[in-house]
Amino acid sequence: MSRTPPRPLTLRDVSEASGVSEMTVSRVLRNRSDVSQATREKVLRAAKQLGYVPNKIAGALASQRVNLVAVIIPSMSNMVFPEVMTGINKVLENTELQPVVGITDYLPEKEEKVLYEMLSWRPSGVIIAGLEHSEASRAMLRAAGIPVVEIMDTDGDPVDAVVGISHRRAGKEIGEAILKAGYKRIGFMGTKMPLDHRARKRFEGMTQALAKGGIEVADHEFYSGGSALAKGREMTQAMLERTPDLDFLYYSNDMIGAGGLLYLIEKGYDIPTQIGLAGFNGVELLQGLPMKLATMDACRSEIGRRAAEIIVARTEDPNVEIEERIELTPTISYGDTLRRG
Structure with a gap:
């Protein structure tokens, strides 16, 4: 029937x-x-x-805009971007604007497709992660005629406004902290660099800082996919079997760092005397670990909040004068796994 x-x-x-x-x-x-x-x-x-x-389509036909803000991010499967979304929502919930999310999986060609589809709905603004985009994506952002805020990273030239941190400076600061603590044999583990530009910049900042102290990264490994905690354990074990004299491990994010920490505790390493380690992002979920992982806060919620405030201000008054480059300052948390120099 x-x-x-x-x-x-x-x-x-x-x-x-x-x-x-x-x-x-x-x-x-x-x-x-x-x-x-x-x-x-x-x-x-x-x-x-x-x-x-x-x-609302009928009203949108008259105004050529809908009350949507396109939020384009690489992933929702880690703890980073949900906190960014929380910051965005806290601002937009007091307005008529609503966020709509597109996921790119760190792939430039997918970002192009997501951006094209979202712009075809004529949103009131765009918040997009990163500064590295294909030429086609940059052309679409420039021609959109709406507020565009690139978030997370300030190391580059934005299309319009940008809110984030300097990942090169963040890497440099952790490198200087490693040197000051007296560590000499450094290993690095992180996501594949061609896909994760912000991790690449932190790695570059760290290696440059270490080089000034006469230290080179002794071993490194990059990964893609898989469980972050399990991957951290797996990579840590493989790296220490390959290079057993390492005395410090730097991870591109806290989740793989937490996996590494659990492996080291299980194997009885004396942390941070025998070996130190640090991650990145300041993920609060990991506060319940047996030891507090050294990390650096990436200002995620504030990045989302400040980006949304720019969109709201520009939507209400396209001619309003605003700060177009907002660089926030992350801080190192030494925890229990990084000696203080």
């Missing part, structure tokens, strides 16, 4: 249910001030009971 699909609700349905004209219903739903409070409450009550949701 075939099922007849339900008919979409219209203004007429709300008009009939509330006993007022369609024009009055439209005024209420557009939040016009020329409607009495009693009528407004009657219309909103009827719309809620019916389950009516206004069709």
Whole structure:
């Protein structure tokens, strides 16, 4: 037996249910001030009971914009970008703007596709992770005619506005802390560099700082995919079997660092005397580990908040003067795994 699909609700349905004209219903739903409070409450009550949701496409056709903010990020499978989204939501929830998320998996060609599809809906703004984009993506961002905020990284030239940290400086600071603590044999483990530009910049900053102290990275390994905790254990074991005299391990993120820490504790290493280690991102979820992993806070929630504030300000007044480059300052947390020099 075939099922007849339900008919979409219209203004007429709300008009009939509330006993007022369609024009009055439209005024209420557009939040016009020329409607009495009693009528407004009657219309909103009827719309809620019916389950009516206004069709904003018609209004968007007139304004050429919808009240959506395109948020384009590489992943939601780690603990980094959910915190960025929390910062964005805290700002947008007080406005008519709503975030809509696209995932790129760190792939430039996928970013192009996601960006193209999102811009075709004519959003009010774009928040996009990173500064490295294909020429096609950069061209679309420049031609969009809406506020664009690139987030997470300030080491490069933004299309419009940028909010983030300097990952090269972050790597340099951890390198200087390693030198100051007296470690000499350094191993590095992280995501594949061609895909993760921010991890690459931290690695470059760290190696440059170490080189000034006459130290080179003794071993390194890059990975893609898999469970981060399990991958951290696996890589740590393999690296120490390959290069057993390492006295410090730097991980490109806290999750693989936590896996490495658990392996070292299990094997009875004296941390941080025999071997030290550090991660990156300051993930609060890992506070329950047997030892506190040294890390660096990436200011994730604040990055999201400041980016959303730029979008809101520019949406309300396209000519408003705002700070177009906001560089936040992460701080090292030494925890229990990095000696203080």
